[in-house]
Structures are given as structure tokens and as C-alpha cells.
Amino acid sequence: MAKEAQQQVSYTVEELVAVNPYNPDILADLENYVNEQVSSQKYSLDANLCLLRLYQCEPERMSPPIVARILIKALMAMPAQDFSLCLFLIPEQVQSEEQFKTLIVLSHYLETARFRLFWDEVAKNRSLLESVPGFQQAIEAYAVHVLSLTYQKVPRAVLAEAINKEGLALDQFLEYHVANSGWAIEKSQGRSQLIVLPPNEFNHPELKKNASDSVSYEHVTRIFPVLS
Amino acid sequence: MAAYDADSSAGGDLAYDPNFVPDSVKTFVVHLYRQIREKNVYEIHQMYEGSFNRLTDRMFRESPWPTAEAVEPYVDGDHVFCLLYREMWFRHVYARLTPTPKQRVESWDNYCNLFGVVLHGVVNMQLPNQWLWDMVDEFVYQFQSYCQYRAKLKNKTEEELQLLRNFDQAWNVYGVLNYLQALVEKSNIIQILEREKEGLEQFTVDNGYDYQGGSNVLKMLGYYSMIGLLRVHCLLGDYRTGLKCMAPIDLSQQGVYTNVIGSHISTIYHYGFANLMLRRYGDAIREFNKMLLYILKYKQYHQKSPQYDQILKKNEQMYALLAVCLSLCPQQKLVDENVSTQLKEKYNDKMTKMQRYDDEASTVYDELFSYGCPKFITPSAPVLDEPLMNYNQEAYRLQLKMFLFEVKQQQLLAGIRSFLKIYSTITVTKLAQFMDVDEATLRTILMTYKHKMHSTDNDGKIVSNADIDFYVDDDTVHVVEAKPTKRFGDYFLRQILKFEEMISELEKVQLD
Numbered sequence: 001m002a003k004e005a006q007q008q009v010s011y012t013v014e015e016l017v018a019v020n021p022y023n024p025d026i027l028a029d030l031e032n033y034v035n036e037q038v039s040s041q042k043y044s045l046d047a048n049l050c051l052l053r054l055y056q057c058e059p060e061r062m063s064p065p066i067v068a069r070i071l072i073k074a075l076m077a078m079p080a081q082d083f084s085l086c087l088f089l090i091p092e093q094v095q096s097e098e099q100f101k102t103l104i105v106l107s108h109y110l111e112t113a114r115f116r117l118f119w120d121e122v123a124k125n126r127s128l129l130e131s132v133p134g135f136q137q138a139i140e141a142y143a144v145h146v147l148s149l150t151y152q153k154v155p156r157a158v159l160a161e162a163i164n165k166e167g168l169a170l171d172q173f174l175e176y177h178v179a180n181s182g183w184a185i186e187k188s189q190g191r192s193q194l195i196v197l198p199p200n201e202f203n204h205p206e207l208k209k210n211a212s213d214s215v216s217y218e219h220v221t222r223i224f225p226v227l228s
Numbered sequence: 229m230a231a232y233d234a235d236s237s238a239g240g241d242l243a244y245d246p247n248f249v250p251d252s253v254k255t256f257v258v259h260l261y262r263q264i265r266e267k268n269v270y271e272i273h274q275m276y277e278g279s280f281n282r283l284t285d286r287m288f289r290e291s292p293w294p295t296a297e298a299v300e301p302y303v304d305g306d307h308v309f310c311l312l313y314r315e316m317w318f319r320h321v322y323a324r325l326t327p328t329p330k331q332r333v334e335s336w337d338n339y340c341n342l343f344g345v346v347l348h349g350v351v352n353m354q355l356p357n358q359w360l361w362d363m364v365d366e367f368v369y370q371f372q373s374y375c376q377y378r379a380k381l382k383n384k385t386e387e388e389l390q391l392l393r394n395f396d397q398a399w400n401v402y403g404v405l406n407y408l409q410a411l412v413e414k415s416n417i418i419q420i421l422e423r424e425k426e427g428l429e430q431f432t433v434d435n436g437y438d439y440q441g442g443s444n445v446l447k448m449l450g451y452y453s454m455i456g457l458l459r460v461h462c463l464l465g466d467y468r469t470g471l472k473c474m475a476p477i478d479l480s481q482q483g484v485y486t487n488v489i490g491s492h493i494s495t496i497y498h499y500g501f502a503n504l505m506l507r508r509y510g511d512a513i514r515e516f517n518k519m520l521l522y523i524l525k526y527k528q529y530h531q532k533s534p535q536y537d538q539i540l541k542k543n544e545q546m547y548a549l550l551a552v553c554l555s556l557c558p559q560q561k562l563v564d565e566n567v568s569t570q571l572k573e574k575y576n577d578k579m580t581k582m583q584r585y586d587d588e589a590s591t592v593y594d595e596l597f598s599y600g601c602p603k604f605i606t607p608s609a610p611v612l613d614e615p616l617m618n619y620n621q622e623a624y625r626l627q628l629k630m631f632l633f634e635v636k637q638q639q640l641l642a643g644i645r646s647f648l649k650i651y652s653t654i655t656v657t658k659l660a661q662f663m664d665v666d667e668a669t670l671r672t673i674l675m676t677y678k679h680k681m682h683s684t685d686n687d688g689k690i691v692s693n694a695d696i697d698f699y700v701d702d703d704t705v706h707v708v709e710a711k712p713t714k715r716f717g718d719y720f721l722r723q724i725l726k727f728e729e730m731i732s733e734l735e736k737v738q739l740d
Contacts, residue, residue: 021469022405049469056464057401057607080684081507084630088465088505092626111637113675116668149678149690151700158671194702202682202692203699205708223721226728 017050027054031066038069041134045082048073052089064097069132071103075110076138079145083107099128110139113146119164140164144177149202153186156193244291247298252283254302257313261303264312264353269437273356281534284320292325293317308351311342319366322373329391332374336398339367343407343449347414351445357436360445361488364452367404368459374399375605379620381612389612401607405460408453415450418476436484451484455491458498463605465627467502471686474499479515489526490535493519493542501602504549505631508683509557510693516550520567544574548600551575552593555582556638557681557693558645585642593635597628638680640673648696648707656703674700 013033016026030051037043048070055062067090074082087095087104094100102125109118118139122129129135143162147154160166165173174195177183182198201207256279263271284293296310296317303309318335321327327335342363345351378392397403412418423429436448454473461470477485479499486492496519503512523543530536550571554563563571571579581592604623643663647654660670681694697708 022402022409024402045468046472049466053464053466053469059608079679079682079690080688084634085466085468085506088467088627088630091622092629108637111676111679112640113672113679115672146675146679149682150675153702154700155702202678202690202697205697205699220721223724223728226724 013047014044017044017047021050021053024054024058027051027058027061030054031063034066034069034073037073038132043073043077045074045077045080045085049085049089052086056089056091059091062094064094064099067094068099068103068128071100072129072132072135075103075107076132076135078110078139078142102128110142113162115143115162115164122164148197148200151197152199152203153194153196156195159195246292246295249294249298249302250287252287253294253299256280256283257299257309258302261306261309264309264355267354269354269356273358276356276359277534280316284324288320289324292321308345308353311338311345314338315342315363315366318370319362322366322370329377329388332370332377333391333395333398335370336374339370339407340403343411346446346449347410349414349446352443354437354444355448357444357448357484357488358490360448361452361491364408364449364456365490365494367407368456371399371401371404371460372463372603372605375401375607376603376620378610379606379622380618381610381616382618384616392610393612396609400609401464405457408456408460411446411450411453412457412473413450415446415448415453417447417450417454420447421476432483435487448484452491455485455495455498458502459494459602462498462502462602463623464607465604465623467505470498471502471506489530489533489539492522493539497542497546498602500546500549501600504553505627506683507634507680508685508691508693509553510559510562510683510691513550513553513557513559513562516546516553517563517567520546520550520570521564524566524570545600547571547574548596551579552582552596552600555579555593556635557695558583559693559695583642585639589639590632590635594628594632597631598624601627637676641677641680644673644677645696648698648705651705652707654705654707656700656705659705674698674705 013026013029016023016029020026030047033044033047034051037048052067052070055067071083071086074086077083084107090100095104102121106118106121106125109115109121140163147159147162151158156170160170163170163173174183174185174193178185184196186194186196197203199207256275259279260272260275263275293316296314299313300310303313315338318327318331318338321331322335381389384392420429420431424431431447436451437444438447454477457473458470461467461473474495477483477495479495485495496515500512500516500519503509503515520543523539527536527539527543530539533539547570550563550567551574554571575596578592578596582589582596601624604627606619606623610619647659647662651659656667656670656674660667663670663673665673677694681697682690682692685691698705699708700706
């Protein structure tokens with residue numbers, strides 16, 4: 001019964017954002033929705049942008065903890081650019097508060113692939129980040145994504161640094177991905193392991209479909225009268 | 229430029245009497261009123277663009293037109309006509325004079341009344357699209373102007389501050405957004421565009437006009453309001469939502485938005501800018517290129533138009549933004565030759581500097597961004613107790629700061645790019661040596677390049693913007709040059725349609 005009620009609330013919030021977004025009365029609903037996203041590991045950029053816009057219009061009603069949670073969720077959405085989209089709506093004075101400065105630094109490290117520095121900084125801010133379940137896994141997924149864009153075969157040490165795992169934890173991680181994500185492990189010339197990432201159009205250019213030559217369905221329908 | 233307050237005859241030019249209606253104005257309003265009643269869209273357009281501006285040049289260069297109250301008796305006291313007339317009246321004050329604070333508020337009231345009438349569905353006129361576009365464009369412009377005005381608190385008189393206190397609902401951001409949203413919804417424009425794709429509507433073919441005796445006003449105001457929403461969201465810094473509002477309009481084709489040049493330019497300018505901020509440089513470059521080419525070809529036809537200055541200004545701004553995009557994301561094949569020539573003429577030196585990624589580059593990015601960007605606004609109401617400050621630059625400073633931060637993050641990539649151009653394979657060790665960094669740093673630079681050169685589209689798909697690409701195999705970098713793509717599919721489609729047209733023309737020819 002409680003779960004049904006919960007589902008009903010989020011359905012209503014998404015609807016509100018789609019139908020009546022410029023309405024200061026939905027502020028409380030949107031704030032609750034942020035907390036719901038955190039606790040049930042969901043995510044809605046549009047609802048969060050809507051809330052940040054309302055804060056922009058009525059700065060006295062802004063709640064820093066809610067904004068922090070929105071930003072952490074946005075970080076977890078990388079490589080999507082959600083974090084900067086949110087920052088565009090947050091005034092400079094607010095951004096210069098301590099916790100937001102930390103989050104901005106974390107984003108900077110992720111954007112520039114400085115994973116070592118990133119995980120060091122995370123270690124210094126456990127309390128801030130542990131309040132959002134799924135954070136660790138989301139960043140690991142982003143790290144794997146960037147590695148997959150870049151590498152056909154990546155040295156173990158590079159992977160280790162990117163996902164902040166060593167020894168047994170790293171082995172388990174590799175085992176899981178070999179079994180489920182098409183990874184393979186090679187030995188490279190007496191040195192340590194080389195992880196072979198699954199081929200995609202970014203690390204294997206020969207796989208790149210000549211996408212720009214595909215014609216959209218709508219355009220093709222234009223010549224149907226001619227063909228008939 | 230003098231400010232005219234219709235109420236005070238003490239200050240200002242005594243020659244202006246708001247209630248005096250010269251004969252030429254009498255004729256004008258009577259004529260216009262009749263044309264509107266008889267739905268002669270062509271004549272209305274002639275009067276709206278032609279006669280109104282000629283009369284303004286002749287008699288109202290430095291004073292407002294007679295008030296709506298004064299002309300009312302000549303148009304049967306028609307309520308809606310007076311709302312339309314008043315809208316033109318205020319627009320003229322904004323364009324040629326400086327509006328007083330009271331006039332700003334009164335104009336807001338007029339828009340509320342005008343849109344209110346339209347939203348009630350009781351308007352039965354057909355008006356030229358140019359006029360309807362100008363209405364929405366001006367509405368957003370006056371909102372932007374008001375936000376700028378009330379953010380400059382430092383030198384305000386007590387009277388002005390009192391006005392701000394009393395009329396705190398005027399031009400409030402929720403009101404503006406809700407009116408635009410209401411026009412979009414009430415007009416059903418999104419559904420109309422959807423149905424058009426299935427061939428159930430003639431909207432684009434008829435250019436939005438209604439040939440069954442109905443009205444185009446609500447429909448077209450709804451259509452143009454989508455562009456209005458894109459613009460307002462850009463001014464607030466919410467680029468993603470702005471683009472979402474525009475999503476029902478297909479920019480890859482001609483449409484109603486291209487038929488009025490003002491709406492065409494405003495659409496592409498804001499669309500391009502939003503994509504620039506979303507790091508979708510490829511999309512921005514493509515659209516700016518198309519628009520600049522169009523302006524290059526057709527601007528001569530608009531020299532006499534009152535919008536000509538605006539067209540030129542936006543043209544220059546788009547060149548600046550294009551220069552920025554191409555410096556961040558060099559592309560060989562996306563820019564037309566003619567546009568490229570113009571671009572080089574204006575910005576060759578600056579683009580070279582920007583692609584160097586040092587401190588001087590930052591200055592140039594700052595300069596071009598500041599020139600090309602929209603006039604951002606702070607939507608919140610001013611805080612009217614001491615100390616009074618000017619905060620009209622805050623919104624702009626934030627967007628600039630965020631943009632320059634992004635530029636700085638991409639600073640490392642220029643070095644990489646120059647080496648990737650020369651080598652087809654190179655070891656990580658060697659490349660690190662050349663770039664004077666350690667290996668670990670080089671690996672992060674390589675990953676940054678990949679991350680920054682790939683953007684995420686609205687469906688979460690990753691799209692590459694890179695002209696030069698690579699992949700890494702353990703410790704060797706293999707460079708891949710992007711193949712120039714030939715768009716055969718599109719080409720064939722266009723030729724098929726063209727020939728079909730020719731054939732049907734030929735079939736119409738009768739040989740004796």
C-alpha cells in the first residue's frame with residue numbers, strides 16, 4: 001500500500017513537471033522527489049532542473065542540502081553533462097559555499113579523467129557522498145565508459161586507478177565483467193595483465209557505421225508519392 | 229531619447245498632446261480597422277509594415293503615437309483593436325524612445341489583457357505572421373529589458389522604488405513563462421505539428437493561415453511561443469529545457485519558422501547557443517552555418533525592413549559564436565565555403581589565438597563569448613532594502629565563468645591534437661615526452677580528449693564530434709582520421725523530387 005502511494009507521488013511529480021512547471025506551489029513536491037530519487041536510486045534531470053529554476057526565482061526558499069543531493073545525482077549521471085546544466089542555474093555566491101566547492105572540484109577531476117585525485121578527494125568527503133546510495137557504482141560505470149572510448153586494451157594498473165580497486169576486489173570486478181560484459185584478459189609480455197575491452201565504434205574505428213549517410217524514415221516518405 | 233509620460237505635461241516637449249489625433253493617423257486606424265474586420269491579410273501587412281513605419285518616420289520620430297483612448301472613437305470603440313494598437317504603441321516607445329517605469333508596467337498589463345482575450349478563444353481575426361511574431365518577440369524583449377532595469381537599483385529614485393514595490397507582479401518570471409506556456413497549450417500547436425507528420429494537417433503548407441474562415445492568431449502565437457520559451461530559458465541559463473520546448477519544430481526542414489526572417493534568426497541563434505553550452509559543438513556549427521549562409525544570400529532583400537539592423541547584429545554575433553565553436557571543436561567539412569571566407573576575414577587572428585589555449589586564448593574566448601551571448605537575466609525579484617546595488621551583470625558573469633571553466637578544462641587538448649595530426653602511431657611514452665608530461669598525465673589527457681569530444685544527445689546516445697580520433701592498444705596510440713562522409717541518401721532523395729517536379733511541369737506543356 002505504501003509502495004503504491006509512493007509510485008503515485010512520483011507519477012504525479014513527473015506529470016507536474018511536464019504540464020505545469022512554472023508554478024511555485026510544486027516546490028515542496030519537487031524537494032520530496034529529490035529525496036525519493038536518492039533513496040530509491042532513481043533519477044530525473046527534468047524534475048531537478050525545474051526545482052533549481054524555482055530556487056532561482058525565489059532564492060529565499062533554496063535548500064542547500066537538497067541542492068547538494070541534486071548535484072551528487074548529476075555527477076552520477078556522467079558522462080551526461082547534467083552537472084554543468086545544474087550549475088548554470090545556481091548563483092555564484094551559493095557555488096562558493098564549502099560543500100559545493102568540493103562537488104565542483106570532484107566534477108572537475110572526473111571531467112579531466114584525473115581518477116586518482118578524484119578518489120582521494122572522495123575519501124576526504126565520505127559523509128557528504130555516502131548519503132547517496134549508488135554513488136560508487138555510478139562513478140565506476142563512468143570510468144569504464146571513458147576507458148571503453150579510449151582503449152582497445154588497457155593495462156591493469158590504469159583500470160585499477162580509474163575504479164579505485166586493487167587486489168581481490170579488482171579481481172572480482174574483472175571476473176564479473178569477463179562473465180557478463182564481454183571483457184577478456186591477456187598477459188602482456190611478462191608484465192601484468194591487459195584487459196581487452198569489448199569493441200565499439202569508438203575504440204574500433206572500423207566498426208563506425210557511416211551513420212550520416214542513413215536517411216531518416218520521414219525523409220524517405222517524401223518520395224512515396226513518386227514511387228507509387 | 230526623451231522619455232514621455234503621457235500623464236505629465238510639465239516635463240518634456242510641450243508639443244506632444246497624447247489626445248491629438250492627426251488626420252493621417254485617423255485615416256490609418258480607420259483603414260487598418262476595416263482591413264482587419266474584412267480579414268485582408270495582405271493589406272493588413274502592408275499597413276503594419278509600410279504605413280505605420282512611414283507615419284512614424286514622418287511624425288513620431290521623437291514622440292509617441294496618439295493614445296489608444298484618443299483613437300478609440302474612430303474604430304467603434306473596438307476593444308481588441310485597441311489592445312492591438314496599444315501593443316504597437318508601446319513597441320514604438322521602446323524602439324524610438326525610452327519607456328518610463330510606469331509605461332513598462334502598463335505595457336505588461338496590456339499584454340495580459342491581449343493574451344487573455346486570445347486565450348479565451350474569442351479572437352476571430354487573421355493577422356500577418358510578421359505581426360504575430362513581433363508580438364511574442366517584443367513580449368520576451370520587454371521582459372528581458374525589465375529584468376535588466378529593475379536589477380540596477382543603485383541610482384533609482386524613491387518614486388521608482390515605490391513603483392517596484394507596488395507593482396511587484398509586473399513582468400514576474402512565472403507570469404511570462406505561464407503565458408507563453410498557455411499559448412502553446414491552448415493553441416494545440418504541438419498536436420497540430422504531430423498530426424501534420426501523418427498528413428492530417430495543412431499547417432506548414434498554409435503557412436499557419438486558416439483558409440476556412442477561421443483565425444490564425446491563437447495557432448501562430450502558440451507556435452511562436454515555443455521559440456519564445458527557448459529564448460527565455462536561454463536567458464535564464466536552462467539550455468536543456470529551452471531545447472525541449474523547441475523539440476516539436478523540425479529544424480532540418482523549412483517550416484513556418486523560416487518564413488518570417490526574425491523568427492528564423494531568433495530560432496537558430498538560440499538553438500545554436502544552447503547547443504554550444506551543452507557542448508554539442510557539431511550541432512551548433514551545422515545550424516550556425518546554415519543560417520549565416522542564408523543571411524549572406526538574402527540579406528539584400530531586407531535592407532528596407534525595420535528589422536535590418538537586428539538582422540545584421542545577430543549575424544555578427546553568430547559569426548563570433550561560430551568562431552568559438554570551431555576553435556573548441558575543429559571541423560573540416562561542416563562549414564560552407566562562403567561562410568568560411570567571411571569567418572576568416574573577421575576572426576582569423578582570433579581563432580588562431582584561441583586554438584593556442586594559453587592565457588591570451590582565454591581573453592579572446594571571453595571577448596567573443598561576451599559579444600555573442602544573449603543578455604542573461606536574474607529572474608528573482610529585487611531586494612529593496614539598503615544597501616541598493618546593481619546586480620544586472622550577475623547572470624552574465626555566472627554563464628561566462630562556467631563557459632571559461634569549460635574552456636580551461638579543454639586547454640590540454642590542443643597539444644594532443646597537433647601531435648595526432650602528424651603521427652599515425654606513437655607510443656604513450658614518446659608522446660608524453662613530446663608533450664613534456666609524465667605518462668600517467670598523458671593517459672588522463674587522452675581520456676579527457678575522448679570524453680570532451682563526445683557529447684551525449686537527448687536520448688543518452690554518445691555522438692562523436694572529433695575530426696581526429698584515436699584508440700589506445702596497451703601503450704600505443706593509433707590515430708584515425710575521420711573519413712569525409714558523402715551523403716548519398718539525401719542527394720538521391722532531393723534529385724528524385726526535383727526531377728518529379730520537372731516531369732510534371734513538362735507534362736503540363738501542350739504541344740500544338
